[in-house]
Amino acid sequence: MDIRAAIVEANTINIVQFGIHAILKMQPEVEEFCQNECIRLVEEALRLGSTKASKHPLLNELPLWQYICAMACENEFYQALERTAP
Numbered sequence: 627m628d629i630r631a632a633i634v635e636a637n638t639i640n641i642v643q644f645g646i647h648a649i650l651k652m653q654p655e656v657e658e659f660c661q662n663e664c665i666r667l668v669e670e671a672l673r674l675g676s677t678k679a680s681k682h683p684l685l686n687e688l689p690l691w692q693y694i695c696a697m698a699c700e701n702e703f704y705q706a707l708e709r710t711a712p
Contacts, residue, residue: 627668627706629699633660636698640691652691659692663699671703679703 637656667679682688682696 627664627702629661629664629702631705632664632695632699632702633657635701636660636691636695639694639698643690643694656691656695660695660699663696664702667699667703677707 633656637653640656663682666682670680671677679700681700682692685693685696688696
């Protein structure tokens with residue numbers, strides 16, 4: 627799984643949504659949240675022995691930029707599974 631790909635995807639969407647000034651100010655938060663979300667998806671899948679990721683438990687309550695990161699990470703998670711599937 628390429629965590630950088632999820633971060634880049636989330637940042638691109640955020641730039642379009644919020645403009646470049648806002649995303650540059652919260653860049654470290656975006657990267658930290660995306661990395662944590664990617665790790666959460668992988669750890670959960672390994673723990674459950676599953677190839678199905680669960681949605682972020684607070685998805686409907688997340689600020690928009692975190693929602694975007696969570697969706698980007700989930701997308702990358704499934705792309706990574708497709709690349710590595712036998």
